[in-house]
Amino acid sequence: MSSDREVVERAAGRAHELMSCSGCAQAVLAALQEEFGIGDTEAFKAASALSGGVVCQGETCGALIGALMALGLAVGREDIADTPTYRGAMQHGVEVCRRFGEELQKQFGFSQTPASGLCPEIQRNIYGRAYNMADEAERLAFLAAGAHSDSGCPRVCAVAARVAAEKLLQCMKRR
Amino acid sequence: MPSNEQLIEHISRQAHENDRFSGCSQAVLCSLQEAFDIGTGEAFKAATVFGGGVSYQGETCGALIGALMALGLVAGRQRMEDTETYRETMVHGADVCRRFRKELETRLGFSESLTSSMCRDIQRRIYGRSFDMTDEADYQAFLEAGGHGDQGCLRVCAIAARVAAEKIIELTGRR
Numbered sequence: 001m002s003s004d005r006e007v008v009e010r011a012a013g014r015a016h017e018l019m020s021c022s023g024c025a026q027a028v029l030a031a032l033q034e035e036f037g038i039g040d041t042e043a044f045k046a047a048s049a050l051s052g053g054v055v056c057q058g059e060t061c062g063a064l065i066g067a068l069m070a071l072g073l074a075v076g077r078e079d080i081a082d083t084p085t086y087r088g089a090m091q092h093g094v095e096v097c098r099r100f101g102e103e104l105q106k107q108f109g110f111s112q113t114p115a116s117g118l119c120p121e122i123q124r125n126i127y128g129r130a131y132n133m134a135d136e137a138e139r140l141a142f143l144a145a146g147a148h149s150d151s152g153c154p155r156v157c158a159v160a161a162r163v164a165a166e167k168l169l170q171c172m173k174r175r
Numbered sequence: 176m177p178s179n180e181q182l183i184e185h186i187s188r189q190a191h192e193n194d195r196f197s198g199c200s201q202a203v204l205c206s207l208q209e210a211f212d213i214g215t216g217e218a219f220k221a222a223t224v225f226g227g228g229v230s231y232q233g234e235t236c237g238a239l240i241g242a243l244m245a246l247g248l249v250a251g252r253q254r255m256e257d258t259e260t261y262r263e264t265m266v267h268g269a270d271v272c273r274r275f276r277k278e279l280e281t282r283l284g285f286s287e288s289l290t291s292s293m294c295r296d297i298q299r300r301i302y303g304r305s306f307d308m309t310d311e312a313d314y315q316a317f318l319e320a321g322g323h324g325d326q327g328c329l330r331v332c333a334i335a336a337r338v339a340a341e342k343i344i345e346l347t348g349r350r
Binding site for chain 1: 220227267
């Protein structure tokens with residue numbers, strides 16, 4: 001049986017690798033689904049249009065969204081009327097968001113924690129500027145800046161998967 | 176069989192009612208899943224922690240995320256390697272985001288265009304200020320301002336569900 005550390009490293013490595021196909025939300029979610037055997041193909045499909053800061057809108061980081069979808073699969077509510085489970089899961093979600101910022105700072109060596117989980121904020125920290133991904137010329141400039149290279153967004157995916165994997169392990173031990 | 180217009184009205188009303196339980200993403204996704212018979216309970220669970228602009232972060236509107244997850248269920252990719260389907264879904268997703276902002280402006284009577292789909296920006300327009308939903312006192316202030324009232328976020332859910340329903344009908348060619 002794998003140690004917790006091996007589980008976390010494997011999920012992070014797989015998310016990094018899957019990002020070569022584009023789509024940060026699905027890259028992270030798929031890595032966590034594989035590692036923890038959670039969810040199904042429908043849950044994976046549902047993450048199709050959330051990458052690049054929610055459909056390239058420059059909003060919440062898709063890698064974080066994929067991580068939070070995996071959290072939902074592990075501890076989420078199955079019935080809309082189950083408010084206690086919803087509130088419990090939300091507390092875990094808040095923690096994953098906070099940990100994501102801290103871990104980005106640590107792994108990338110940022111001078112401070114990113115002010116938010118927004119895609120442009122993370123881009124500015126990594127690439128020195130943000131790109132409008134809905135614009136084709138800007139998207140190409142984003143790629144030229146190393147966005148899909150090992151030190152770009154695949155690394156962000158690895159961080160998101162790592163943080164979520166740690167949280168999932170913690171939640172499973174409480175059961 | 177109801178007409179498309181009747182179906183859209185029903186979905187929109189259902190999303191509005193579902194949000195009384197809290198959790199805008201699941202409120203919207205659930206109404207679309209039931210009406211179009213799409214996805215699974217796992218896809219629904221995956222949407223648990225996006226309320227309040229992604230786990231109370233005030234970022235991307237959870238109702239919009241629920242709408243985009245429904246779009247993913249209808250048009251999304253099932254395999255990471257299927258980049259073509261991914262790109263097509265992203266184009267539809269961008270359209271849903273644009274229409275969502277437009278419908279919010281029209282139906283909620285905003286005097287100026289919305290420049291983002293962020294929870295805190297939408298809150299400012301509806302309630303005159305934004306709320307830090309991670310802070311218990313501010314969360315209470317959000318509720319007192321009508322956050323879960325018929326004129327508050329419930330209406331945002333209704334609009335997100337409406338926009339997604341229209342897009343799904345366009346994509347599936349339902350008559």
